[in-house]
Amino acid sequence: MEEITVERLMSTDLVTIETGAAAAEAASRMLETGVNSILVVDDDRRLAGLITGRDFVSLVRQNEPQDTSVVDAFMTTDVLTVSLDDSVSELAEPTEQGYTHLPVVDGDGTLVGMVSTTDFTAYVSGKR
Numbered sequence: 870m871e872e873i874t875v876e877r878l879m880s881t882d883l884v885t886i887e888t889g890a891a892a893a894e895a896a897s898r899m900l901e902t903g904v905n906s907i908l909v910v911d912d913d914r915r916l917a918g919l920i921t922g923r924d925f926v927s928l929v930r931q932n933e934p935q936d937t938s939v940v941d942a943f944m945t946t947d948v949l950t951v952s953l954d955d956s957v958s959e960l961a962e963p964t965e966q967g968y969t970h971l972p973v974v975d976g977d978g979t980l981v982g983m984v985s986t987t988d989f990t991a992y993v994s995g996k997r
Contacts, residue, residue: 875960876953878992879973879982885910888917892928892938895920906970908980909944916972916980918944950974951984960984 885908886895899907899922909918920940928943949963950972963971964986973982 873957873992874953875951875955875957875971875973875984876982878957878988879953879984880988881982883908883980883983885914885980886920886940887912888939888941890940892925892940892943895940896925908972908983909940910980914980915978916948916950916974917941918946919948919972920944948972952976953981957989960989 884898884902884904886898888909888911895907906919906921911917924943949968953973970983970985972980973984975981
């Protein structure tokens with residue numbers, strides 16, 4: 870198989886939310902769009918964190934469902950990212966470790982896309 874880059878596979882139709890937003894707003898946006906994770910960005914669109922469905926389970930378990938927490942309080946901040954020119958073969962280790970979505974950032978750390986196992990499957994099947 871030819872060597873392909875992340876830029877060729879990534880999705881650019883991203884579901885994001887700003888730092889400081891209410892957790893309830895993030896949950897609503899995830900439900901409306903049908904995604905399992907939402908990217909948290911700062912004012913410059915730099916990746917600040919990632920929230921997954923698992924993070925919400927943790928939040929509800931620790932607090933009341935009507936909690937007024939902001940996304941910054943429970944998002945994952947140590948997010949594994951990839952760059953536009955990384956090769957898909959470099960994604961083998963993260964996927965073996967259970968990562969199914971990896972945010973894509975440019976050289977300045979600005980969020981530009983997301984690559985997922987679904988993107989790779991679509992490419993291999995010829996749909997991309």
